[in-house]
Amino acid sequence: MNEIFAAVSGFFLPALLLLILLHGFVKKAPVYDLFVDGCREGIQSAVEITPYIIAVFVVIQIMTDSGALGLLEKLCAPLLTPLGIPKELISFMIMRPVSGSGTLAIVEKIAGVYGPDSFLCRCASVMMGSSETILYAVAVYFGATHVKKMRHTVASGVAGYAVGVWLAVLLCRIM
Amino acid sequence: MSGVSCLNKIWFGMLAMGFLCYAAGQSPSGEGFGNFTQGMLQSCEDAVYFVLGLVGIMGLWSGFMNIARGSGLIHALANRSRSFMKYLFPKEKNEETIMMMLMGFAANIFGAGNSATVFSLQAMRMLDEENGGREEASDEMCMFAAVNMSMLQLVPITVIQIRADAGSAAPEDIILPSVLSGAAATAVSILLCRCCERRAAVRGRGRLSAR
Numbered sequence: 001m002n003e004i005f006a007a008v009s010g011f012f013l014p015a016l017l018l019l020i021l022l023h024g025f026v027k028k029a030p031v032y033d034l035f036v037d038g039c040r041e042g043i044q045s046a047v048e049i050t051p052y053i054i055a056v057f058v059v060i061q062i063m064t065d066s067g068a069l070g071l072l073e074k075l076c077a078p079l080l081t082p083l084g085i086p087k088e089l090i091s092f093m094i095m096r097p098v099s100g101s102g103t104l105a106i107v108e109k110i111a112g113v114y115g116p117d118s119f120l121c122r123c124a125s126v127m128m129g130s131s132e133t134i135l136y137a138v139a140v141y142f143g144a145t146h147v148k149k150m151r152h153t154v155a156s157g158v159a160g161y162a163v164g165v166w167l168a169v170l171l172c173r174i175m
Numbered sequence: 176m177s178g179v180s181c182l183n184k185i186w187f188g189m190l191a192m193g194f195l196c197y198a199a200g201q202s203p204s205g206e207g208f209g210n211f212t213q214g215m216l217q218s219c220e221d222a223v224y225f226v227l228g229l230v231g232i233m234g235l236w237s238g239f240m241n242i243a244r245g246s247g248l249i250h251a252l253a254n255r256s257r258s259f260m261k262y263l264f265p266k267e268k269n270e271e272t273i274m275m276m277l278m279g280f281a282a283n284i285f286g287a288g289n290s291a292t293v294f295s296l297q298a299m300r301m302l303d304e305e306n307g308g309r310e311e312a313s314d315e316m317c318m319f320a321a322v323n324m325s326m327l328q329l330v331p332i333t334v335i336q337i338r339a340d341a342g343s344a345a346p347e348d349i350i351l352p353s354v355l356s357g358a359a360a361t362a363v364s365i366l367l368c369r370c371c372e373r374r375a376a377v378r379g380r381g382r383l384s385a386r
Contacts, residue, residue, distance in 0.1 A: 012285040020243045029246035038241025042233035045296055046226060054222040059186060061218035062193035065211060067200050071192075108337050116343035122352075125338060129331030129353030130360055132283075137295075137324045139182065144296045145303035148310040152371035153317045153324075154181060156364045160325030164360030171352035 045144065052143035056136050060099045069094060085169055088114075092124050093165055097134040097158075104128070119172060126168040131161050229292070236293040240278070249274040263322065263365065264315050272301040276319050283326040295323055314372045318365070325364040327357025 024031040063069050073091045081087055092106045107124045114120045134157045142150055197211050243249050253270040260273050267273055275298040282291035298319060306313040312320075331353055338346040 012281070013290065017239060020239050020246075020248060023248040024242045024246040027246040029242060031242050031246075034242045034245040035238035037238075038244075039234040039238035041241070042235070042237025042293065042297075043230050045237070045293075045300070046230040046233040049229075049296065050223070050226045053226055054219055055186065057218045057222035057225070058215055059189045059193070061214045061221075062197075062211070063189055065214040066193040066195075066197035068189070068192045068196040071196055104333055104337065107334060108341075111337055111341040111343075116338040116341035116346070121338065121341075122349055125331065125334045125349040126353045126356060128334045129328050129349065130355075130357030132324050132326060134324045135185070137320065140292065141295060141299045141320050141323070142312070142316075144299050145306075145312075145316070146308040146310060147303065147306070147312045147316065150181065150312050150320070151317050151375070152368060153312065153320045156317070156321035156367040156371065157324035159367050160321070160360040160364030163363045164325060164356045167356035167359050168352065171356055175352050 049140050049143050052139045056098070056139050060102060063098075064102065083166060084173075085166070086120060086123065088120050089124055089127070089169075092127065096127065096131055096165075097161060098136065100133045100136070123169055123172045126172055127165050130164040130168055132157075134158060134161055232290060233293045233296075236290050237297065240275070240294075240297070244271060253277075263318055267305075267315050269301065269305060272298060272305065275301060279319075279323060280326060283323060284329050291323075295319075314375075318368045318372070321364045321368045322361060325357075325360040327354055327361055329354065 021031065024034070069091060072094050076090055076094065077087050080090055080093070085093070088110070092103055092110070095102045095106060107121070107128055110118075110124050111121045134154070138150065138154060138157070142153075197208070201208075240249075249271055253274040256273070256277055260267070260277060264273065264276070275294055279291055279294035279298050282294050299316065302313060302316045302319065306316065330350060334349065335346045338349070
């Protein structure tokens with residue numbers, strides 16, 4: 001089962017490219033011209049989201065460097081430990097909505113300190129696979145639009161995140 | 176909570192907290208804000224390098240998606256996936272937008288991080304256009320962003336790699352719990368979004384009839 005999942009993941013992008021190219025060729029579409037036009041638009045989008053990326057990167061750096069993250073960790077601990085969430089994972093949970101690479105670094109550290117097959121490391125790994133960088137996604141996605149009022153988007157995303165993380169701990173205890 | 180004030184507050188709050196914590200952690204004989212400034216400048220540089228990488232990938236995928244649009248592939252595939260997307264986005268009519276959103280979901284599920292960003296951004300722009308560039312997000316935008324934010328990933332490949340490198344006996348054994356909790360997270364986001372949509376619709380109708 002696991003091997004099948006892994007194989008499908010590895011083939012998704014190459015298969016998609018091939019499908020698009022072959023279909024374009026068969027339908028006699030001007031593939032090169034279409035590619036260049038689309039590419040131009042893509043580059044434009046990338047440049048336009050730069051301000052949002054810088055805003056997110058800077059705030060993460062400052063939060064980590066200053067020890068503000070550690071402080072948040074201490075504040076959240078009394079709320080989360082009664083739910084059965086190990087206190088070693090709280091910094092991970094705070095970092096997760098903000099930064100993908102930051103959380104990966106924490107997983108690496110947990111794997112080194114407690115061992116890759118420890119309950120803590122499995123928990124962190126499962127949380128990693130079942131959640132996304134919410135803050136980054138909100139800032140970048142909506143940065144590409146004219147929207148100022150995101151209504152219930154953030155609440156729905158955060159609720160999903162909370163359920164995913166909590167379930168990750170439960171499942172790691174029994175699986 | 177309206178969106179922009181929400182991000183304004185979060186961003187300001189996080190920065191202010193960082194400044195205060197850094198100042199509080201300084202001893203009188205310490206090096207002052209030297210490290211702080213350096214970290215800040217470094218992160219800007221990191222951000223630009225990140226964008227540079229993204230420019231290439233976004234260019235590539237947007238190029239290929241444009242071929243798919245031109246050749247009619249998007250049209251053909253959108254017809255096949257109608258029923259699932261119809262549940263999430265009942266009011267969405269534009270095939271290309273539906274297809275772009277579907278690609279965003281698929282790329283997320285298959286763990287194609289940056290490519291997923293490309294599809295999702297493009298989809299958001301198309302939704303924005305259909306929304307007439309208004310300041311209030313449409314139901315479709317909220318649903319799309321919320322689902323994408325809690326999207327499960329089939330094979331968290333980087334995590335598996337980290338565990339394998341650390342000498343795990345079975346680095347892949349996290350896949351099943353991770354898919355299960357990810358699916359639950361996505362379901363919760365969808366349901367909550369749908370509830371909020373309904374409530375907003377009811378309130379909107381009330382407002383109309385009051386007039």
